[in-house]
Amino acid sequence: MTSEKTTSILVIYTGGTIGMVQSPKTGALAPLTFKNLYRYLPMLENFHCKIDFYTLKPLLDSSNMTPVFWIKLAEVIGEKYESYDGFVVLHGSDTMAYTASALSFMLENLNKPVIFTGSQLPIGMVRTDGRENFINAIEIASAMTDETPIVPEVAICFENKLYRGNRTTKINAEHFGAFLSGNYPLLAEVGVYIRYHQEAIQKPNFRKIKVHRELDDNIAILQLFPGINPQVVSGTLDIPGLKAVILETFGAGNAPTTPWFIHHLKEAIHRGIVILNVTQCKGGTVDMDKYETGVELEKIGVIGGYDITTESAVTKMMYLLGSGYRGKELEKLLQTNLRGEITV
Numbered sequence: 348m349t350s351e352k353t354t355s356i357l358v359i360y361t362g363g364t365i366g367m368v369q370s371p372k373t374g375a376l377a378p379l380t381f382k383n384l385y386r387y388l389p390m391l392e393n394f395h396c397k398i399d400f401y402t403l404k405p406l407l408d409s410s411n412m413t414p415v416f417w418i419k420l421a422e423v424i425g426e427k428y429e430s431y432d433g434f435v436v437l438h439g440s441d442t443m444a445y446t447a448s449a450l451s452f453m454l455e456n457l458n459k460p461v462i463f464t465g466s467q468l469p470i471g472m473v474r475t476d477g478r479e480n481f482i483n484a485i486e487i488a489s490a491m492t493d494e495t496p497i498v499p500e501v502a503i504c505f506e507n508k509l510y511r512g513n514r515t516t517k518i519n520a521e522h523f524g525a526f527l528s529g530n531y532p533l534l535a536e537v538g539v540y541i542r543y544h545q546e547a548i549q550k551p552n553f554r555k556i557k558v559h560r561e562l563d564d565n566i567a568i569l570q571l572f573p574g575i576n577p578q579v580v581s582g583t584l585d586i587p588g589l590k591a592v593i594l595e596t597f598g599a600g601n602a603p604t605t606p607w608f609i610h611h612l613k614e615a616i617h618r619g620i621v622i623l624n625v626t627q628c629k630g631g632t633v634d635m636d637k638y639e640t641g642v643e644l645e646k647i648g649v650i651g652g653y654d655i656t657t658e659s660a661v662t663k664m665m666y667l668l669g670s671g672y673r674g675k676e677l678e679k680l681l682q683t684n685l686r687g688e689i690t691v
């Protein structure tokens with residue numbers, strides 16, 4: 348029996364483990380073609396929605412991901428936006444949180460689901476987690492109430508959980524549950540039913556989508572550790588052309604108060620380098636007023652990043668710099684919740 352397919356989903360395949368199958372001859376892993384995808388997921392034929400596929404070449408292990416590729420991905424979604432009800436992006440899990448964060452900023456006024464998924468085991472393996480992740484992602488991308496998508500935002504679907512994309516971090520290299528959203532609740536949980544947590548999901552604004560294509564990669568991450576020496580700090584802050592630094596601090600945004608350290612940061616800020624304070628902790632927020640070791644940073648003009656993830660901070664910074672924001676305006680936007688990435 349065939350039923351009418353009322354929704355349509357575009358699956359964009361970018362690479363990663365999920366798309367790998369084992370060659371019966373050599374045993375080596377090779378990328379899947381969408382022709383043989385149906386061999387591994389025959390149930391897709393009976394899905395209630397129409398599914399089209401798009402391969403974004405070259406297929407990448409996501410460790411090779413770059414802003415250039417993010418722009419290509421955003422452009423494909425922009426071009427196909429009116430033709431589909433939702434999008435599923437198959438992506439390696441290693442940098443999925445970065446790509447999902449980047450896309451959340453690049454796709455302004457997104458009113459349709461863009462659901463990222465991948466897997467820890469190739470789809471061609473018997474115990475793969477890819478099958479379940481893929482099917483759940485399609486189900487979620489096509490879910491509607493009153494002709495409005497239930498999840499009109501960039502999200503990551505992994506191991507029966509749906510996370511806001513720009514709130515996630517990959518925290519495990521071998522568990523099927525590879526992601527964490529330490530500062531934001533799940534958008535949905537998948538069991539016998541898919542339970543959507545409506546109060547946590549972005550509301551559509553019904554405005555026209557705007558695809559931002561400019562990203563500025565003149566940024567660096569400086570992660571603090573006890574014993575960090577002046578050469579490491581100045582080596583980072585003195586990079587030619589550097590515009591911004593994501594400073595990964597301790598706890599609630601704390602850093603050493605030792606004079607050489609404060610001096611280097613202060614001098615960089617005077618040269619116009621933006622320093623955004625994010626915590627190394629997987630949960631909690633930066634609050635520079637809490638301890639003496641944070642107050643020092645605030646005094647010299649370090650910007651508090653609230654509870655943003657490093658992935659989101661990196662991509663938000665690239666997006667804002669790429670869009671031409673500088674000075675006070677940039678500072679204000681870094682501390683503004685643009686796409687659900689921070690709690691202020």
Ligand code: ASP
Pocket residue numbers: 362363364365407408409410438439440441442465466467
């Ligand atoms: N190295 C792979 C990638 O990120 C791992 C995965 O697919 O999950 O592309």
